[in-house]
Amino acid sequence: MNPTSPIRKIYQGIADRRQMFRLFDRHAQRTNRWRNDDSALFAGEWFEIARPEHDYMLDILPPLFMRGDMFAMREFLTDSVTSIFFALTIDGSLRYFHGYCDLIDRGSPERMRDAIVERESRPVRAMTHQERLEHIWSATHDGYRGYAGDRSLPENRGKRTILVYGRSRTALKLLDDLTDDEIAAKLPVHLRHLPVRAAA
Incomplete structure (x- = not known):
């Protein structure tokens, strides 16, 4: 668990299916891949996707859990980090997102959801x-x-x-x-x- 991993947007715009799969493991070239606990690399990362990609991922496997506006993938990326997919209404529009949450850190999916809504409710045409x-x-x-x-x-x-x-x-x-x-x-x-x- 790495509770200090910041929640961070990693891609500006809406990722298509090819980009989505690239972003799932954008740290593929890291040294000692799979030999260390890589949770901190992934936990907190999020980006926007389109509805077809969201629905495609929902249909792959039965989700680990579904809670209103989110569902979790059953397969874990690392020990306790898995993909969470969100369908969120922001400024009157339904939008879709993917994020990595460490499920040992209770409440991390809800905190990520809130951070996405807060970030995307600001002027989108600005970047840190x-x-x-x-x-x-x-x-x-x-x-x-x-x-x-x-x-x-x-x-x-x-x-x-x-x-x-x-x-x-x-x-x-x-x-x-x-x-x-x-x-x-x-x-x-x-x-x-x-x-x-x-x-x-």
Whole structure:
């Protein structure tokens, strides 16, 4: 259990089916995959999907539980983290979301639901700095992102890296160290000039 994992939006926009399956395991390249408790990587992540994807996932297996506006997948991603799917009315529109909740942390599905409603009830046309980084990580092809390995400084090992194109060379850079210009260059055109909203 990792009760300190923040609830965080990891993709801006509505993920189609291909994107949804990529986002389910966007940490596939992590070092020592499946050898550690990876709950903290996933718990708290959420993104928006469309109704067909929501209904498709409901039809795959009988849910672990159903509670009004949410259901949980029976198969767990890690020891106690599983997918929760939400159908939420926000500003008069029915919208659909996927999130990872640690079910040992009682009430985590309800807290995620409340956080999604609170976040999406704000102006949608704004992103925090962290949401920009998470979107870039989520949208980047596996061949252009990874994790710092043994050749990196000890304090950077295991941190997320991304390929950055410069004027004279291309290099891997820590995701968290991207400059504002590099972030803007990696965001889709329709997201580049959104205002930066203060983190909650």
